[in-house]
Amino acid sequence: MKIAVLGTGMVGQTIAARLAGLGHEVTVGTRDPQGTLARTEPDGMGNPAYPVWAAAHPEVRLATFADAAAGAELVVNATSGHGALPALEAAGADNLAGKVLLDISNPLDFSGGFPPTLFVKDTDSLGEQVQRAFPDALVVKTLNTLNADLMVDPASLGEPSSVFVSGNDETAKATVTELLTSFGHTDVIDLGDISTARGTEMLLPVWLRLMGALGTAAFNFRIVR
């Protein structure tokens, strides 16, 4: 499948590499490709600059948000929470219309320090904001409840764990579930319409505290039933 991955950070890189490895034709979208390719410093989390990663993944193209989305059958939003709507606006409503939009972003607000709070929650969600802003896109919120490495290789935990999908379109959720299964997810739980993204986005506060308590991000929720 032709897939656009919007966002050049750790999540975007990890998802793009995994999709390319599975044989998909992947284009990473960014605001300014020249600027992205001119980066030399690691990001704030110590991840290598995009060109370092790109050199190891020559099969992945880099393009503007709009060009990446235009050529894609499915679009992954792997931006930060604050970056989501601006990136999707740059991608363009026309380039998203009728397409599955797999949204991983979390509404984290780091302005008050660590742990971050949520800039939308409880009575609304970032997933719903994205769906309202792009009513013709088929938004599916997923993968926002685990770290990047586990998103694409949950089997590395050595024990089954769970992942969630929220979205209004059943066919879009089926497509996303198929992708998730190809990553190794064995327990994909359909929570319902996009408003159920409130639930998974509000998992982040306990995720962050678990990371602190366990001293690792290599964990995931399993729904035992």
Next chain:
Amino acid sequence: MKIAVLGTGMVGQTIAARLAGLGHEVTVGTRDPQGTLARTEPDGMGNPAYPVWAAAHPEVRLATFADAAAGAELVVNATSGHGALPALEAAGADNLAGKVLLDISNPLDFSGGFPPTLFVKDTDSLGEQVQRAFPDALVVKTLNTLNADLMVDPASLGEPSSVFVSGNDETAKATVTELLTSFGHTDVIDLGDISTARGTEMLLPVWLRLMGALGTAAFNFRIVR
């Protein structure tokens, strides 16, 4: 141990019965014992009226919030979210001082219908509100992330799952962890101080949607790592 369980609803009944079964001396606290004993109708969830339950548990005493707390070494708050602070005020700060206060309440607001929202979240929590209101109590937030039957018998799921503790006092958390272990909990995760209750209280939105998606409340989170 002499234990007070504040709240006569399903959670209070379930916890009280389990503690009594383990040999503890249990007193259930209520605002108006005479009124509680005069009830004949099931509650809104179809649970039997308190006197019906009490007849099956003659070893559990019923008393005012204050009398129950005064005679207890450890106090369990099993009220609703809105009921928590009023019940604890009725119990009295003096009767809570220096004691472990195991707080199960969740800040659910049903005024907008189902699913409920949270009346405190993200930058504060009900656990912290309770700790601030009763600075001499040793508040430990726990058990608020699973249904009543599983709180006291997690082994019935047939697979290990996790439960969390949040609190400022290490000795109080150790006491609560021992109680949880006696219920059958095998993975008690200490998230840190009472502010980490923000995380577990914010699990409720996804818990509620999982209940809808799975069609059962008989599930729990396991932290796979």
